[in-house]
Amino acid sequence: MADTTTPRERARAQTLQDITRIGRSHLATEGAAALSVRAVARELGVVSSAIYRYVRSRDDLLTLLVVDGYDELGDEVDAAVAKVAVDDHRGRFVAIGRAVRRWALREPATYALLFGSPVPGYQAPGERTTGPGTRVIGALVRVWEDAYAAGAVRLPDDTPPVPRKLAADVKRIRREFPSSAPEDLTVRGVLAWAALFGCVSFEVLGQYGPDTFTAVDQLFERQLQLLADTTGL
Amino acid sequence: MADTTTPRERARAQTLQDITRIGRSHLATEGAAALSVRAVARELGVVSSAIYRYVRSRDDLLTLLVVDGYDELGDEVDAAVAKVAVDDHRGRFVAIGRAVRRWALREPATYALLFGSPVPGYQAPGERTTGPGTRVIGALVRVWEDAYAAGAVRLPDDTPPVPRKLAADVKRIRREFPSSAPEDLTVRGVLAWAALFGCVSFEVLGQYGPDTFTAVDQLFERQLQLLADTTGL
């Protein structure tokens, strides 16, 4: 395979990658709000203004890290799902949950950037972040959709109907995430999605407190099972 | 009722309260990481060093805001629960959930301080924050405990046993939150607790995206019902 990139292009790509790596490591030690162009430049061994060859502004640097984070998480989730048999719906759901948690525990600062407090003064540009940002929920929807199509979803009979306005929201969402499942299943899926991240956030962002749970693994596994129950898997 | 406080003491209390109020409003516009002693002083109409009469350091100011936030949330949750009949267990759970969400939507910045990303370089002093910080989960535990004591909890029969290490955690937790309910119910409660905050965080911190849900109220109500189901209420 002929490499059509010039040395300069390769050097540029490498530097951009270095900037991202350093940025993420600074996220870890200082937090997103304290992420500084100058600090990244310092660690890259370059004068601060040089960074502006690669990044338009500090906000642009943040966007770089956001997209990089979403992509890494998305890749790991996809890889985890791919390892499970297609007809093991519950197994695929559990694999997604475990992948999210594993990544979050390994990259708590990036997790906090993506799923924690908004960074003051920073507005993520939707056209660059929306795609990567919807990969996890996309993977989840696919699991429920496959399970429903296979007739493997068991929901209680006495489920109340989805209210009108919410049903309209679900319809709109299905333009992006096509699905033939009943609206109630989608709503349950949204709960499971939010709940999954709630569990991970409590652990990663430190809500449980330092000495409350020693068996967090067991707790999380049980939480996944309960959420799988709720979505009828 | 004789007021035994001196004018000086009253003035001091008033100023402390002003500092807290201003601090929280700055949280809203700038975020926790950018909270600055100087900015608070400026808005209080006082020279920056004057703040140090009231607050030992910037971290101490943050702690003030953390405690104030937990207390406000705790008060509103308690008030909401008190309005519901004691034997309406599901109603009490729903009331807690709604109170948390209402407060979070009204005070998103303080919510982010308490339940979002940790503030870099700041470690909350446990002896001042743990008490106020456990009021919501305390209220929830009381609901489940009352429901169980009244024989009103319906859980599936085929629930797997709680694993050994996790069961030990539950035992330890019960020293602080006494309960006679089966361990499985407590674990389900922890899920519901984390899931509740997961739902609120997604909405308040902006994970759902700007145009995804128009009927967030209906969505949240449904989520509460599903969580009540999960905990057998």
Next chain:
DNA sequence: TGTACATCAGTGAACGCGCGTTCACTGATGTAC
């Protein structure tokens, strides 16, 4: 293959800014006799 020119990564100085915290001080309020 050799030369002239264009592109581009990185430099270094400068801009104006806000930050947390210390310190010696002034002057008003409170207390003891």
Next chain:
DNA sequence: TGTACATCAGTGAACGCGCGTTCACTGATGTAC
């Protein structure tokens, strides 16, 4: 009730710091003929 003294809120200057961004520049790498 009046006076001497102690307490304490707030002042203003100063410390040393790091920040984002602009700008004219140097020198190396790449390209066209």
